[in-house]
Amino acid sequence: MDAKERIETASNFLLQSPPGEINDVLNDVRNIISDDDSLQDGIQSTLREYNLEQFITVDVPGAQHQTLISRAAILSTEEGSKERFLDPRSKTSFLFDHLGLEASDPQPYEPDADSEAFRSALETATSAYLSSHFVEGVAAVFVTPDAPNKFTVQIVSNKYNPNNYWSGRWRSEYAVDLSDSTVVGKIMLNVHYYEQGNVQLNTTHNITIALPAAIVTSAPAAAASKILALIDFEETKYQTSLNDTYSEMGEKTFKALRRALPMTRQKLDWDKVLGYKIGAEISGSKGLSRRHEL
Template sequence: MESHERIQAACNFLLQSPPGEINDVLNDVRNIISDDELLQEGIVPALKKYNLAQFITVDIPETNHQSIISEAAQLSADSQEGEGQERWLDPRSKRSFVFDHMALEASDLQRFEPNESFEPFRAALEKASLKYLLAHFHDGVSSVFSNQTTPNRFILQIVANKYNPTNFWAGRWRSEYVVNLNDHSVQGTILVNVHYYEQGNVQLSTTHSISIALPPGIVTASPESAGTKILALIQTEEGKYQTSLNDTYHEMAEKTFKSLRRALPMTRSKLDWEKVLGYKLGAELSSSKGAFATGSS
């Protein structure tokens, strides 16, 4: 296999990495490629694609919070300074930064001046989302972005990760909502990925779409009131989806998985474990007698 084919295969493996396990996958493909310089050059685009799709979070220097790396966070070319320096936005601190997709670190912070006409509602939606995180997500991160050219259009993103390698499982919850005050709607997507890998490899990957019509009273309310009410609607929808997932897990455990295994052995009769133990003990005794007889002759 040629070098570029091996790099392409490595990129495909990386893009399919389960939550929190991309470094393990990267170490494995490094052993396959055996050329760190070539590997780093070839996989950076794949890492960027993975980070954006998975809502990878980054610590923002000089703050005590994290921000989400996503397409919504990427600043347009005319908003960036310097050639070849992609910049990303942390709307909470009003800072832009350079992001290292391999080291997952932010650097070169600069002030970012948001559109003053859109900022009150964006900030209110952000405040409501942070309260929602505290109530429902363990170590969750949210970011709220406003479209700097389109009035009344905002993007709310939420991500929560739980890694438990000791017990061989990991999971990630991602949700994104486009809040459009112009047509009084919220269009959302929830993505859940869970990986169990104790003596096996089982993954759950789901996508769920949400559409919410905003009552006129919300659109005309103050930013603070509107933000709180919109998050309440999102909470209701996410709660329904969480309940449906729980019901599905229960049904799979009680029906689906049981139907995959044979209820009885090939003999179509249940095993009598006491007899099996007796057979085993009898065989051991017979073996011992034979050995004793051989040794005494």
């Protein structure tokens, strides 16, 4: 395998990194490549793709909150590994380094006046939703470029517990289209358990919500609150279905994989297991003695 193939392999590993574990994966692939300069040059685009897809969070320069690194937040691409992103909440743009994961050079940003009232109302409703369901979550609401009646709501919540060998990430994204009276979104869930093993859950659930005319024509604050209530209903329903699925797997699916009875078709008396073992050893010893005599 040549250097280019090793870089491509390393990139594939990085894109599949579980939540909060990309640095661990990167340290492992460094041992495979054994050339930090080539590795850094070769994985810049991979790290960018990972950050954008995973809704990586970053502290906003000059603010007391975090925002998301995502495609909806991109304002412009700079030279090298940096891009300029938007934080609508603070009306600030900033440079983000995909390698160093740092934000810098904050600049004021003037939002579109025709869209800001509804965008701000969606942001307020989303923040209230976060405080109820994702205590450590981060969200952002963006206006779709050149479409003042279209908005993107993005939510991410991370849970890292390396001491107990698990990590997880909940991401959800919704395109709110007032002109079409629809909300189209998806929930992306990643969970990794790795205590004495390696089990991952990667799933995506698509959602489409038709907005009644009464919501679309309401005042921004009322409409935004009702839209988030509909999102809350769909996400709660999906989480409940996941809980039911895994409960059924534990009670039925996994039990069905196990043999109900031994091949003798008789239940094993666990109180006599030690006796069985001793008896087998004695029988084995007698067999050896007879063969020795022969």
